[in-house]
Amino acid sequence: MSPRQTSLPRTWAARSLALVLAIGLGFAAGALFLQYGSGDGLQAMDWLRSGLILLSTFWLSWGACQGMLGLFSRSSPAVIPALAEDVPVIRGRTAILVPVYNEEPAPVLARVAAMDASLAALGLTDKFDFAILSDTRNDEIAAAERRWFLRLIAERGAEGRMFYRRRAVNTGKKAGNIEDFIERSGAAYEFALILDADSLMEGGTIAEMVRRMEADPKLGLLQSLPKVIEAESRFGRAMQFSASFYSPIFARGLATLQGHTGPFWGHNAMVRVQAFAQSCGLPVLAGDPPFGGHIMSHDYVEAALLARSGWTVRVDVDLEGSFEEGPENIIDYAKRDRRWCQGNLQHSRLLMAPGLKPWSRFVFLQGILAYIAPLFWLGFITASIAAIVLAPTPDYFPTPYEQLFPTFPHNDTAKAVELAIGIFGLLLLPKLLIAAHAAWTGRARGFGGGWTGLRSTLTELLFSSVIAPVMLMYQTRSVAQVMFGLDSGWPTNNRGDGTLGIAEAWANSRWIALTGLAGLLFVWWLTPVLVAWLLPVGLPMLFAPQLIAWSSQRSGPARTGGARLFTVPAEIAPSPVILAWKHILAVWTGTAEAEAPRPGPAPEPATAYA
């Protein structure tokens, strides 16, 4: 039995501690704001703003608690029971599922070739089949998929263990695609590794996941923590750094909170096919999208359904060798976020679904809050502007016949400063502590050393603060669109070079710039002194097109000869499967072979433990 199965009291203790702290800090912030607002008497606007500060601070504190739990929880790997010596390391057969949807075929299938080579180096190809599950709607891309697939089979000698299937109709999108495979071929496999088109995993990691599934018969789904790789733009590299540097710590905090009810992020995860088939047949929700129809963010729901059926769902943060790619610019990020926003808000329909574990409901609520919480900040800013208009004229002589000197309103600016420091602390402290922890433990070496790690952390903090108002506007628009019934559909993910010119950036963000300009002009007209306070929000909005175009450009090399800003371990010591993928792709696409990075003579399996 895995130790995680015996740690329910610890899980509940962690959950209670985090929740009590977050609620406590939320109320403390709300109370502090009320004290500040009471200087000239409490108005309705003060109560409203206090409520918004309470909710926002609760949400910030909850995130900070996850980071703190990640820092202070046990960092040792999961202890996996040893299998008997006479039993082969892997017994069951696994289908590796690669859903594709209008993707460029060569990079996708080169990843399959690299993963197959990685498994072959371990002598495990007979235990794994690959299924390319195409939902591509574009016939030209589909024809290219078939051509590249035939080349893949020929080069890997993979006839009989690699399959390509394109659905005539893509009912149910990705979830329907996986479901179709399981309904036709699922009984042939004990496990299925669900990937995305941009997923890449080491053979050793895949084998280790099978081993963990076999060692724990109650484990229904095992999620790895994919690291973002191959980012080239300023925005992409900041995201890549963030995913490599902070995410493992935050995910460890999440793992402490999850108990048996872990997350499923839709890819780079292994499922027990019988459990998945038995528990995860998704219904079509009554009504039209965005709230009805097919379930969009299916992964969260599938995790909840597995847990409902009594299966363990777990994220093992110690599994290395799991990779994905991320958006290269803010526009692509916002497009993906729009889809996630709709999927998460759709979960409001499922909050009261019968039989779900309380934590699963809470996870749905968290997903909804992730998109609603930024609106609290926007509401706070708007209410603060409105409060000036609605503020009563100060009454310096409340008792005119009994006082000689005027009574001035209390100046409680100190309380506002305390509040601001507290909120900035919640925003910055977890990330700064992660940087300090990385320098202390030597983890920062993978990020170019302690100094480069700190430099990258501070730059990421500055960058994420500057783009925060732009993101806030995109999120606000997404939520508004969903609430007004607009369906995002299922746009293709843009992969590869995402460089944007100023014209394209302007076309996608002029509404933000104009809103920022109008907001600043309005506040200047209302009360010029407030403009300075609003500049940190207004300026990034005003210059959103420039910001978006600039951050989409490729970032330059290190200027001083030291490590490059936002260096990540995958750049210093790329995993063999990444090198193999690049080499195969370079050969396939005709790039000069000498330029292509070559994998080592015998790719090493990924370090299973961090």
Next chain:
Amino acid sequence: MSFEKGDMQMQDADHVGTLIGALPAAPLAMPRQVLERPSTLWSRLIAVFGAGVRTRRLGN
């Protein structure tokens, strides 16, 4: 579950659009899960809100 490669059969490609390679014909049922209670105040509120929005042609 044991399943040898010799057991694999060619599927009827008409059902799946295009197929290259002999995907194992090994069906496994995925029963639809119940996620919605028949009718709750919450679902009615959402339905009323959605209908209102659509009536005003703001959506879809």
